[in-house]
Amino acid sequence: MEKLSRIIIKLKWIIVASVLALTIFFGYQTKFLTINSDILSSLPDDDPVASLYKEIGTQFGGNDMGMIVLETDNVFKAEVLQHIKQITDSLKYTDGVSTVTSLTNILDIKSSEWGIEIGKLVDEYNLPNKQAQLDSLKNYVFSKEMYKGAIVSEDGTATVVMFTLLPDADKQAVAKEIKSKIENLNLPEKLYFGGLPMMMNDISDLILADIVWLLPIVFVIIALILLLSFKSFRGVLLPLLTAGIAVIWTIGIMVVTGYELTIISNIIPVVLLAVGSAYTIHVLNSINQSKEKDRKQALIKALTYIIVPLILAAVTTAIGFVSFVFGAYLTMIKDFGIFTAVGTLIALLLSIFFVPALISAFSMYRKKIETDQAERGNILTHKILQPLVNLLFKHPKYSLTAWGIILGLSISGMFFIKTSVNMADYFKKDNPTRVSEDVMQKKFGGSLPVFVVFEGDMQSPEVLKMMIKTEHFMKEDPNIDMTQSVADLVEQMNDAMGEGKMIPDDKAKIEQLWFLLDGQDVMTQLVSEDLDKGIIQSRFASVDSKNIDEFTSKMNKFIQENNSENIKIELTGMPSVYVKLNDSLIQSQFSSLILALVMVLLIVGLMLRSISKGVYATIPIIATIMILFGFMGITGIPLDIATVLVGSIALGIGIDYSIHIITGFNFHLKETGDAEKAIEKTILSSGKAVIINVISVAAGFLILIFSQIVPLQNFGILVAISMFGSGIGALTLLPIILILANRKRKIVANNH
Amino acid sequence: MKIQTVVLTALIVAGSLFSANAQDASTILKKMDDVMYSPKDMTGKNKIILIDKNGKQEIREATIQQKGTDKRIFRFTAPASQSGIAVLSLPNDVMYLYLPAFGKERRIATSAKNQNFAGTDFSYDDMESVLFSVKYTPKFVKTEGNVYVLELTPIGSKSDYSKVMVQVNKTDYYPELMEYYDKGNTKVKVAKYTFKKIGDYWNASEIEMTDLKKNHKTKMQMSDVKYDTGLTDDDFTVRKLKQ
Structure with a gap:
């Protein structure tokens, strides 16, 4: 060296x-450097659930769907309709927007005794403005399942404008433009922006804001701490x-x-x-x-x-x-x-x-200020480290007991750890995206897309009937409000032909009904071009993992029972992905921690040429990780995509303190030959670096409290706690272990 | 005195120029309408080729009978699954659809004219044979090579388009190109016309409509066209539709 x-x-x-x-x-x-706020792109391609979701979302445009919710006291007012039309038009004439569906432009198909009436729900060039017209519109909207709770909330106070983006559009740029355009309309109603394109735009803003704001603060804080210590x-x-x-x-x-x-x-x-x-x-x-x-x-x-x-x-x-x-x-x-x-x-x-x-x-x-420095002997050494050394040598058992109590508390806290995979939880409670998600959930049955994919001949009665059966089954779940599929449209057309709201048994009839559906905007969102694949689109209203779990397992059972040679059914969507993500959180926490622990143990043991010292070094860090999880359980900070990282990071950084103490101990032991003296020297010398290090690292991470993204806030707090835990562990628990191990060795040696 | 005369002359000249152009624009459009809608009746075969953004083609075939500008029967002959489906259009937005698998017809009222007709890139609006001079106010833009360029503004507010730019053949007055602009003033559709003379009439042997947003194309090709074969109103009834 x-x-x-x-x-x-x-x-x-x-x-x-x-x-x-x-x-x-x-x-x-x-x-x-570019920012990728597309969380979906982070789903692993080798996982069938995730890749199916990505594929379906892309093919049928569901992932590129944005929503604008307009909230007021009553949607059915002339001026409110006027505003909905304004939003609709404004979206329609935005580059990159493919389709727009709203109360003022939605296609309405009525069947009557004499035939079929294909028209708009409201005439956008002649919006209803008389009370009688408005009342009749309201009654009609609430009488039809496809509108009620889907385009107007059941209490009539909110309506949603849905839009899809062109596949080759720059989604973030379009989302940004839409937001500013709509906000510039200065409408008196409350507006909420939702859906993945809008969410990604927000996330990307948050990421930028975090970088721009947090980094300089971290820099300054660490600089201050360094100035104080050096x-x-x-x-x-x-x-x-x-x-x-x-x-x-x-x-x-x-x-x-x-x-x-x-x-x-x-x-x-x-x-x-x-x-x-x-x-x-x-x-x-x-x-x-x-x-x-x-x-x-x-x-x-x-x-x-x-x-x-x-x-x-x-x-x-x-x-x-x-x-x-x-x-x-x-x-x-x-x-x-x-x-x-x-x-x-x-x-x-x-x-x-x-x-x-x-x-x-x-x-x-x-x-040359060394003498001066030594003179002041700095506060750290005299006020903290020296007393610490005294305490450790005089009362090792007390310190051990204190650790025992803390660890006991932590272990019991660990049982209360929760997990969170809901993306809306990643935003602060007052963040507009979070608020939008809450409104979507309250008024329109959530925004978590659910897709049931059917592979088979989309024009065969067998497949369409199975779709209808599946939709009925889904709607039994309290968290599914609406479902939409091509089978619904075929039923509707069959009704329009005067043969009742059902799927015809004759394939030729279905093929001819298709003539009426062909070319409608909604068709590309429901069936593939080759008519060999179709989906049921739905939304799941709850983000509670218990509800999601129940729903997916129930659905998977149903699908298993109904899969056949001619119909291959698969479930995907955010709930399915959440279930996977949730399972993987705990699994990956476990596997990455074990892996890190074993590797660290091996490396430290190897470098120190002593497995027992390797074990000693990891004890403070294991204790720290227990405290970490205990703290999460007690305070209710959930395990999520960011906090799942803390354990291994704490292990990787925290072990450093133990390593410094142990190498210091080895070095001084060689110098003095006396273990207790070596420990004292080590604590007094390396202890200073450890404390400065703990404080600067912890302070750096604590700055994340100011992050806009909730998991990162929690991440900062948890890493800081881990730093203190492992630092104090290395300065108290580890020396005690070394003292006790040495005393034992001495006793053993003396007895021989 | 002199100055006044000059100004006055200039005004008169400018005014007459302006009105001459305005006159020209509506004359040109009327002549175009004449070329497009002058036959008393027409029968023929229609081939509809749908081309998606990947270049994949889907072909439908139909026979067409038309009388005047407002009576028409489309009868599909291919593909097999749609064979026999027939659409009868009558004046005042009355339409009947016949589905042979059901053995019955239904009346269809479409107030949503911006919807596309049977999966093509033509909207019901585009398919309507209403005279252009009735639907639009023309403005002369320029002469360019072989064509007059007119800017058409919809009369009334019920159109999805803000304007249509038309190129009219200088010698024969048939349209060569129409460009449709939406209300955001973005070009959304382009129709390319190929006209051939059959007998006394000019016939649109191919219309290629491109939806620029969807990157989707429809070609309508006419063949076996016969004019003035003496079709009567009786050929355009519900009873006839079902045959």
């Missing part, structure tokens, strides 16, 4: 220059510089390899700032404590001491991140894992190579 340290110092100029060049290159690349310009500049460069490189690599920023990878810069600065902190701390007179010699010695624990710390942290790759369901979580791991390793390389090179190249050595 000393050789390496010398080489680093020797090649200082080359290192500094190449870091500069790479930073300019990657910095330029970050200009091309009281030097160098102590602030170097950690932030390396972390900042690590962020730039990581984002640059993301761009070069063709990845986009998602709702999750959004926090990569925050994570890297917090984590990446830590390695430089340790390097600086090691240099500061070196008592060598010769500056260069001191640098080499400090570096030699710190390289191994640093590599250990970074590799274990990276493992924590990489562990998501194997457990996660959403691809965006895998991407997050990979790139934060990459960023962590970059930060490691920078703090080993770049920081010493920079110090040596620009003579950024510390000014």
